Structure formats: C-alpha cells, structure tokens
Amino acid sequence: MSESMVPHWLTKQAELNPDATAIELDSGEQICFSELEQRSKTYARKLAQAGVKEDMHVGVLSSNSVQMVTLIHALSYLGAVAVMLNIRLTDQELSYQVDDADVEKVFVHDELKSTASKMQFASKVHTFSDVEQLEEVEVLLKTELDLNKPCTIMYTSGTTGHPKGVVHTYGNHWWSAVGSVLNLGLKPEEKWLCVLPLFHVGGFSILIRSMMYGMPVYLLESFNAQAVNHAICHKGVTIASVVTVMLQRLIEDLGDNHYPETFRCMLLGGGPVPQPILEKSSILSIPVVQTYGMTETSSQIATLSARDALKKIGSAGKALVPSQLHVTAEPGEVGDILVKGPMVTKGYYKRPDATKASFEEGWLKTGDLGRVDQEGYLYVVERHHDLIISGGENIYPTEIENVLYQIPEVKEAAVVGRRDAEWGQVPVAYAVVGQEDANALTKERMMAVLIRELAPYKRPKDIIFLDQLPRNATNKIMRHKLR
Incomplete structure (x- = not known):
C-alpha cells in the first residue's frame, strides 16, 4: 500500500467498532457502523447497475437524511466523485453547476422528485427509490481510498456571485478531521450534532469525522431551535456545529435554562460574530468555540481551543496543527488572511485562472480581512469585498x-x-x-x-x-x- 492509500474509512470503522452507533436520528433510530457499511455497499452495487463508474461526476441533491449518507459512502466505494448540490438553489443555478461540473447523473431525494423533474437536467435525474428498486450487480468495490484522488466537488457559497467548484481530495477531508480532533480532543462519550447541510462542507466534515473517530452523528434534517436544544439537553450531544443566526435562535429558545455539563462545545463558524451574542453566550455558560474556515479549506483551518474560549472571546483561535495562517499586517493591524495546509484545496474545477489568482507561493488568499493579537490569536474582521x-x-x-x-x-x-x-x-x-x-x-x-x-x-x-x-x-x- 502506497503512502497515499488508506483503508476505506467506513469499512475500517465497521471492523473496529461494528456495533457502535454511526448515525442517530431524532426519531430514536440508530444505525451502527456495520449496518451502514452493508447498506452503502449494497447501494453501491445498485448504483453500478444504474451506470455509475469510477471517476464519474455524480450530483447529490438531498436534504440531510440516512439515504443521503448512504449514497455518499456508496459513491466512495465506486470511486465516483460526489458533486454536492444545494437544494435551495433555483433551476438556473443548479443547472449551471451540473453543467459546469460535468455531472453525468444526479441522484435526488424522493421529496425533491417533483422539483428536479422540471429542471433543465431532468434527463439525468434518478430518485433514491429508483436506485433501491434496481438489482445489485457484481462490481469491484474500493477497499482503500487514495488520499490524492478527488472525493467531492462543492461550490462556493455564492454570496458574491457565480460560484466556483472546489475540488476536495480524500486527503483534504482526512487532514481536516485530523486537525479538528488534535484541537478539540475526543471523549469516549462523544456525539456530534449535525444540523448544517451535508451538501455544505461544514456538515460534510462532521460525517468524515464520524468515520475517522468512530463517533456517532446525531443527524437532523434541518435547523429547528427546539429540536437542537432538546438533543443537547436530553440526547447526550456533546458537540454541535452552528452558525451565528442558529446560535441566536438557540439562545432565545433556551430562555433561563442551561445546557448540561456534558455538552462541551458549540462550534461556531460562518463569519465574524457580533460581540453581544458572544457575551450573552458567556453569561449563559454556553461553551462557544469560534472557528474559521471555508469551502476551500475543507471546513476548519483555525479554531479556538476550549481552554481559551472565555479569555479570547471573539477570536477564531490559531491555525490547527497541520495548517499555517498568516495575516499581511503587524500584530493588531488589519490585513489579508492567507492560509496553507493539507486540508486546503488544490484548486477550482476547470478554473485554472481562478486557481492561479487565489494562490500565492502555496498560500491560499482567503479574501478575508483579519488581525492577530500579540499572542497570535486570529480575529476575523470582514470579507474583503464587504x-x-x-x-x-x-x-x-x-x-x-x-x-x-x-x-x-x-x-x-x-x-x-x-x-x-x-x-x-x-x-x-x-x-x-x-x-x-x-x-x-x-x-x-x-x-x-x-x-x-x-x-x-x-x-x-x-x-x-x-x-x-x-x-x-x-x-x-x-x-x-x-x-
């Protein structure tokens, strides 16, 4: 096995922790690693019957669900590249991405069948149920993952205009998970709540951590403040990933109540956070840990450590162990944020000019403005274009x-x-x-x-x-x- 090859992460967890919970739903349903492996391999053989092959670009259009998780793993067993599509986009926006990413087939959640059937790429659409009804075919499934090969293509969030397809290798996702655990640590009772969309790198990265850590994911279809607070207070959730508006609504719903001591981290990303919200979180003893990352960095690249969460309120911490971060200004002054590391994409799909413009001597120009204090802690100030x-x-x-x-x-x-x-x-x-x-x-x-x-x-x-x-x-x- 070459240095770039690792055992398939789901197969490995099914070997090491077959009966451990991989996914837990708010309905109470739990799926263990061995069952998830079996489901994913079965689905992979059915996808092969549908014509999915190695290196094929395959669209995934779904809200958070067990079927979506199964599809993602099934594609990895076939060596296909998952193009993660945002369900909130219009026909024109989705069609652009399907065309731009050279997607040959699009697999959609049954609830989106009616919508997808009216889109420009309707001829490429297959529902999850369509696949379930197919016969399995004999096909050689991947037992190893090549860290240098593409795993996913995710389009930049598009808050400023036309999005670009960010190519993530298995290695990008792998190192992102390594950086996270070396910073936050891992408890035997860990359970990570995933309410961020799996088609976004913030949600997808939780799925990869589950495979690598042998950790259960508490999966919610969409954000609901009451459901999230219930999971934290009564379902043993120890870590949750949220963005600012979610934290605001969780605080409102929480009222005068408090989270249990077993809940150790509210990982907060998505851009600069208003100081009053952080101060209110501190008053309520909500263990907010700010993080900084983007699609191009496969989620986190800098994160505050839990021990610094209170003394460095407002900071996104320091670069994670495998990564580097540089601000083009003296400490205390605002400058451009540059990052480097094995979790950083090598570039954008079919966009050599954009890729070249985004990198400088191996450093990714994030487009964000920030400052570091005298101790080297990062404070994200603004998007450059804002x-x-x-x-x-x-x-x-x-x-x-x-x-x-x-x-x-x-x-x-x-x-x-x-x-x-x-x-x-x-x-x-x-x-x-x-x-x-x-x-x-x-x-x-x-x-x-x-x-x-x-x-x-x-x-x-x-x-x-x-x-x-x-x-x-x-x-x-x-x-x-x-x-």
Whole structure:
C-alpha cells in the first residue's frame, strides 16, 4: 500500500467498532457502523447497475437524511466523485453547476422528485427509490481510498456571485478531521450534532469525522431551535456545529435554562460574530468555540481551543496543527488572511485562472480581512469585498452591526456599502426586529445609539427594516442582494 492509500474509512470503522452507533436520528433510530457499511455497499452495487463508474461526476441533491449518507459512502466505494448540490438553489443555478461540473447523473431525494423533474437536467435525474428498486450487480468495490484522488466537488457559497467548484481530495477531508480532533480532543462519550447541510462542507466534515473517530452523528434534517436544544439537553450531544443566526435562535429558545455539563462545545463558524451574542453566550455558560474556515479549506483551518474560549472571546483561535495562517499586517493591524495546509484545496474545477489568482507561493488568499493579537490569536474582521471605503476611510460593517446588536429589539442586522457620488460608498443598515417591537423601535432611536457609539463617517446614511435578511443554505447573509 502506497503512502497515499488508506483503508476505506467506513469499512475500517465497521471492523473496529461494528456495533457502535454511526448515525442517530431524532426519531430514536440508530444505525451502527456495520449496518451502514452493508447498506452503502449494497447501494453501491445498485448504483453500478444504474451506470455509475469510477471517476464519474455524480450530483447529490438531498436534504440531510440516512439515504443521503448512504449514497455518499456508496459513491466512495465506486470511486465516483460526489458533486454536492444545494437544494435551495433555483433551476438556473443548479443547472449551471451540473453543467459546469460535468455531472453525468444526479441522484435526488424522493421529496425533491417533483422539483428536479422540471429542471433543465431532468434527463439525468434518478430518485433514491429508483436506485433501491434496481438489482445489485457484481462490481469491484474500493477497499482503500487514495488520499490524492478527488472525493467531492462543492461550490462556493455564492454570496458574491457565480460560484466556483472546489475540488476536495480524500486527503483534504482526512487532514481536516485530523486537525479538528488534535484541537478539540475526543471523549469516549462523544456525539456530534449535525444540523448544517451535508451538501455544505461544514456538515460534510462532521460525517468524515464520524468515520475517522468512530463517533456517532446525531443527524437532523434541518435547523429547528427546539429540536437542537432538546438533543443537547436530553440526547447526550456533546458537540454541535452552528452558525451565528442558529446560535441566536438557540439562545432565545433556551430562555433561563442551561445546557448540561456534558455538552462541551458549540462550534461556531460562518463569519465574524457580533460581540453581544458572544457575551450573552458567556453569561449563559454556553461553551462557544469560534472557528474559521471555508469551502476551500475543507471546513476548519483555525479554531479556538476550549481552554481559551472565555479569555479570547471573539477570536477564531490559531491555525490547527497541520495548517499555517498568516495575516499581511503587524500584530493588531488589519490585513489579508492567507492560509496553507493539507486540508486546503488544490484548486477550482476547470478554473485554472481562478486557481492561479487565489494562490500565492502555496498560500491560499482567503479574501478575508483579519488581525492577530500579540499572542497570535486570529480575529476575523470582514470579507474583503464587504469592506466599505468611504471618502478614503475604511469602514468595517461588523463594527456597525455590533452597535446595532446592542439594541435589544434588533434580532438581525447587516450593513452594506451603497454607491455614492460624493463619497464613493456610504454605509446602509438593514435590521430585523421582533414583531412585538416593530412599532416601538424607530429609526431615530437607533440612530441615537449609532451617533453615541460611532464616528460620523461610520454612521449609516439610512436604516431599512426587513422581515428577514437574505441568506444562503448555510445561513450566511447574502450581502450582494442588499447592495
């Protein structure tokens, strides 16, 4: 076996821990590693009957489900590349990705059959039930995984425009899981809640950790604050991965209650986090651990350690063991964030120019702005393209948003730059308030707070109330839709 070859991770766990739980559902159903292996191999033989072959690009269109997990593993047994498709996208957006990724077949959850059948790529669509009804064929299944071979293609979240297909090797996913466990550790009773979509790297990475650690995943189809809090409080969940808006809603639902001591980590990603939310989490003793990563880094590349969570509130920590991180500025100053490591993609599918532009001497230019303190802890400030330059002054939207979040009635806030003939750009604020507060909170009252806290050039020139902010499938705010 060459250095790049490792035993198939599901087969290995089925060998080592056959009866250990691999997946647990909120219905109470549990599936052990040996059963998941058997299901996945059976499904692989049926996929072969459907024409799936090694190196074929296969679309996966599904919400979180056991069938989706089975399909993902089945594709790895055949050596096919899983192209993870976002179920919230339009026909035009999905068709673009299917075409761009050279997808030959698309396997969809039965609940999406009606939608998928009307799309431009309908001729390539097979439902999960269609596959289940097929006969198995004899086919040589993979017993080893080549860490250098492509495992998945995931498209960038598209908060700024046309997404690009990020190619992840098995090695990228492998090293991401290694970096995570060396930082957070692993308890015998570990159970990781997965509510992030599996078609997104944040959710997919939990699945890989399960295979490598022999750890159960508590899988939820979609986010529901009550269901997540119930799982943490009553189902033995020890770690959960969330983004900011999810944490906000969990705090609201939790009320005056507290999580059990066995819950040790609320892994928080998805971009800069408003300081008031972190402070409220601290008051409630929620063990928030901030992390920094992106599709291109196969999930985490820097994460705060649990021991530093309270003394470094607001920081995303330091680069994980296998990785490196550099900010192009002196400590305390804001600069571009560059990263390097074995979990970083080698590039974008069929985009040599974009790949070349994104790398500099082996370092990935993340497009994010950040600073490190004197001890080397990273603080993510802003996406580079979200920075507002007004009359030559740099304005960071998160600084304004942090002030808006000090107003109790503000549930969500976003600040973007609007073109201005005199200043080039000026900040504009968008706010979501609770229904009971809609009449009580005025622009004038909000502006009074902003005037008190911010320099004149940072103050929004307008405040716009919305029922909700536009978000993508991972709940990131799509600021380009507000500009």
